[in-house]
Amino acid sequence: MFFGILSLTLWGYVLATVVLTQITIAAVTLYLHRYQTHRALTMHPIVVI
Numbered sequence: 001m002f003f004g005i006l007s008l009t010l011w012g013y014v015l016a017t018v019v020l021t022q023i024t025i026a027a028v029t030l031y032l033h034r035y036q037t038h039r040a041l042t043m044h045p046i047v048v049i
Helices: 010-037
Strands: none
Touching: none
């Protein structure tokens, strides 16, 4: 039914989407809240660029 690079089933695509969304939310939360607001996170200079 669905074709792509990974050839997953519908539930595989749903699961991959949910997992990647959660990773994105965690990364944005760490950066915007911990780093920008509190400066409580020390980031490598390459990441800060």
